Amino acid sequence: DAGVIQSPRHEVTEMGQEVTLRCKPISGHDYLFWYRQTMMRGLELLIYFNNNVPIDDSGMPEDRFSAKMPNASFSTLKIQPSEPRDSAVYFCASSQGRDRIDEQYFGPGTRLTVT
Amino acid sequence: AQKITQTQPGMFVQEKEAVTLDCTYDTSDPSYGLFWYKQPSSGEMIFLIYQGSYDQQNATEGRYSLNFQKARKSANLVISASQLGDSAMYFCAMREGIVDTGRRALTFGSGTRLQVQP
Numbered sequence: 001d002a003g004v005i006q007s008p009r010h011e012v013t014e015m016g017q018e019v020t021l022r023c024k025p026i027s028g029h030d031y032l033f034w035y036r037q038t039m040m041r042g043l044e045l046l047i048y049f050n051n052n053v054p055i056d057d058s059g060m061p062e063d064r065f066s067a068k069m070p071n072a073s074f075s076t077l078k079i080q081p082s083e084p085r086d087s088a089v090y091f092c093a094s095s096q097g098r099d100r101i102d103e104q105y106f107g108p109g110t111r112l113t114v115t
Numbered sequence: 116a117q118k119i120t121q122t123q124p125g126m127f128v129q130e131k132e133a134v135t136l137d138c139t140y141d142t143s144d145p146s147y148g149l150f151w152y153k154q155p156s157s158g159e160m161i162f163l164i165y166q167g168s169y170d171q172q173n174a175t176e177g178r179y180s181l182n183f184q185k186a187r188k189s190a191n192l193v194i195s196a197s198q199l200g201d202s203a204m205y206f207c208a209m210r211e212g213i214v215d216t217g218r219r220a221l222t223f224g225s226g227t228r229l230q231v232q233p
Binding site for chain 1: 148150152157158159160161162165167206210213219220221222223224225226
């Protein structure tokens with residue numbers, strides 16, 4: 001089975017532009033997570049979904065960020081308008097949600113640079 | 116307060132030697148799980164090993180083992196017989212409320228960069 005798929009792998013955009021990051025979780029996984037990794041803040045959870053429903057979005061920085069999961073095989077993280085401080089690696093991860101270990105499988109990440 | 120603390124920003128180890136990466140955590144939840152992930156220079160996050168708060172034995176997975184000391188709230192990763200391919204960032208993470216299956220968020224530490232020298 002393919003792992004978590006993210007696109008694009010790299011994104012360079014100008015301040016003020018809209019950015020959309022995409023994620024396809026592993027088939028059959030009920031949970032989907034969005035993380036952000038920066039040197040200053042490390043790895044932090046932004047939001048996660050269970051069966052396409054947002055469960056915890058307390059990590060979403062501000063209204064400029066939004067995430068959707070229209071179906072079990074696709075999620076987007078949108079930043080509008082983007083700012084230089086949004087530059088980071090954004091990871092999507094998924095998990096089955098059926099045992100107590102329930103390890104999360106991470107995608108390769110999207111490296112976002114906002115100039 | 117930091118929930119996960121990794122006090123070693125960087126570590127060096129000789130090939131074939133064992134190395135211990137430190138992790139301490141802070142939680143008042145009686146049920147929690149501790150995870151270690153590896154992040155090589157290519158950037159992906161790879162799950163290594165898990166320890167549950169109620170597990171009686173320390174977890175082991177191949178060359179990885181967890182030195183779990185519940186009273187001290189520490190969950191150190193031990194890598195035996197280090198290989199050059201072990202050079203990477205290593206992250207400790209915690210999920211609280213593992214009995215309550217509704218809680219799935221992972222909190223990560225700041226990581227330790229391990230370099231294995233030939």
